[in-house]
Amino acid sequence: MASQRTLILVKPDGVHRRLIGTIISRIENKGLSLAAMKMLNVTPELSRQHYAEHVEKPFYPQLEEFITAAPVVAMIVQGPEAVTVMRNIIGATNGREAAPGTIRGDYGCSRQMNMVHGSDSEESAAREIDIYFEASEICEYTPILNDWSFASDEV
């Protein structure tokens, strides 16, 4: 099982609600690691790139207004099956349906203002990481706790 990378955003509502630390804590407590992190303003152009699959949908103008309205915190999260593990931690899109114990299930009740973005596949992760980060911004290191968090064939 190979270690994976996934693109995570704390969205503008998560930043305004001071949930950045809470969200990072959940990621770290789960045993995943950060490989990169920065705060930035998403421009309309960046939004269209990121959400290319949604640009033609009726809700897209509303989504663009939301994601560009305040800064986001972008992160690359790394670990075994990081894409799926993060989607499970984040929970279903609509906070009203997201399971308790997930971030969206515990902290919100909105379909749009759902605090976190997580890539939905390895292919999406590679595409999104490329959109948000330069190669020089990604840190290569092996977290020392990996030895006490995973069997050798899991990372």
Ligand code: IDP
């Ligand atoms: P995901 O974030 O769980 O992968 P997607 O369906 O990819 O969900 O939608 C991307 C984002 O667009 C959602 O996280 C949410 O913020 C917003 N969104 C999705 N569906 C709707 C909708 O029907 N109305 C308004 N915003 C939506």
Ligand code: MG
């Ligand atoms: Mg999605």
